Amino acid sequence: MFDLIIRRARLADGSLTTIAIHDGKIAALGEPQWQATQEIDLAGRYWLSAGWIDSHVHCYPKSPIYHDEADRIGVETGVTTVVDAGSTGADDVDDFYQLTRTANTQVHALLNIARTGIVTQNELADMQQIDKASVRAAVQRLPGFIIGIKARMSSSVVGANGIQPLIGAKEIQQENGNLPLMVHIGNNPPDLDEIAELLGQGDIITHCYNGKPNRILTPAGELRASVAKAIKRGVRLDVGHGSASFSFEVARVAIAQGILPHTISSDIYCRNRLNGPVYTLAHVMSKFFSVGMTLPQIIACVTRHAAEGLRLHNKGKLAVGFDADLTLFDLSEAACVFTDSEGKSEAGEKQLVPLAAMVKGKWFITDEGKKHHVFDL
Incomplete structure (x- = not known):
């Protein structure tokens, strides 16, 4: 006798x-x-997938710059697992861990290589912030919570240090069991070519479709040679939409050449959730219909690919023995308008509408799910 059977999903x-x-x-x-x-019995009316994983969020409530509540960006929007991308470093990660124990959403962290995390915008301008011993101790204390490390490699963050923080991040990675490393790209220096050359199999470039000059495409619209080589080595591309890091034009040109993201993530925090252009992971996912991706491709980016890239071994698939993390959703085929981080708008015709999230067998109904009266729980 099973606890629950979901028929005709x-x-x-x-x-x-x-x-x-x-x-x-x-x-x-x-x-x-x-x-x-x-x-x-869903009678084929609604869609079901493995639970959506947002692999780049900011949900440490005490962060002075980028903060939110895990459930606001998680189960309340159909997302079963969120991964905070560097809000905390070794100094605050224990507090973050304790705060997440009461969340219904499953929360993991990519530890910022700067021990203070993001308490200022330039946490890697001082190389003394990179304390390898503190990182190692934190990873050993919280092995199931800290699942990787994060380095923000743009000029406003690293100051005069250029590529040096990334060299330090790669050393930390190798000293801690080759943890997944997510690297934020933005304005240079350091130049993206320098960054890409240091990355290897399993490393993640986030903000991959940003519209800044230091982007993955050349002025002629071709993939940079350094990024092409990195992808061949197994480097992964993550969207990390955010307030300033997603361009429809870059995404469309790249995807038309077969340069698809491995993962679609939101880079969500309270302000871009409330005021846009992010709003929810579902809203970000929906934008990819407009730039040439299919529903199976989009869903794979927030399930199987996300779980594989972050080594969440019991998640991301509808398979026997995996966690009962599920997302129930509808696909609205009605005219809508999307806006990217450059302020440019695109007309869309499809929008994902999350109705419920199941976390380890327990349902959480979204506001839209309540409106749809999907089922009486």
């Missing part, structure tokens, strides 16, 4: 399936006549 590829949940795990998949304590 529509997957991203359009097929229907039945999913059995037991003890917070996916227990079985298929169409036999199972029995459960509770059953829901």
Whole structure:
């Protein structure tokens, strides 16, 4: 006897399936006549995927610059797992960890290589901020919470230090079990070519479609040779939309050449959630219909690809034994308008509408889900 059976759920590829949940795990998949304590029949009307993972957010509530509440950007918007990208360093990560224990959303952290995290905009302008011993101790204290490290490599952050903080980040990475490393790119120096040359398999370039001069495309609209080589080495591209780091034009030109993101993430925090242009992960995902991606490609970027890139081994797939993290959503096919970080607007015709998030077998209904009266729980 299972805890829950969800019948006739529509997957991203359009097929229907039945999913059995037991003890917070996916227990079985298929169409036999199972029995459960509770059953829901979606009748093919709504879409279901593995739980959405937002691999770049800012949700340390005490951060003076970029902050939010995990559930506001998580289960309340259909997202089951969020990964804070460097809000905290070794000094504050324990406090952040404790605050997240009461969240319904699953929260992980990419530890800022600067021990103070982002308390100012230039945390890597002082190389003394990079304390390898403090990073090592933090990773050892919180191995399930800290799942990688973050280095913000733009001129406003590194000051006169150029590429040196990234060299330090790579040393920290190698000294701590080759943790995933996410690297923020923005205005130079350092130049993107310098950054790309240092990155290897599994490293993540975030803000990959930013419209700044130091971007992945040449002035002629071709992929920079250094980035092409990095991708061949296994470097991953993350969207990290944010307030200033996503251009429709760059995304469209890149995607037309087959340069797709490995992960779609929001870089959300309270201000760009309330005032845009981010709003929610679903809103960011929806923009990618307008630049040439399909629903299966978009969903893969926030499920399987995100889990693989951040080594969340029990997440990201609808597979037996994986965590029962699910996102239930609708696909609204109505005219809408999207705006990028450059202030440019695009007309869209599709929008993802999250209705509910399940975290380890427990449902959380979004406001839209309540309006739809999807099911009575």
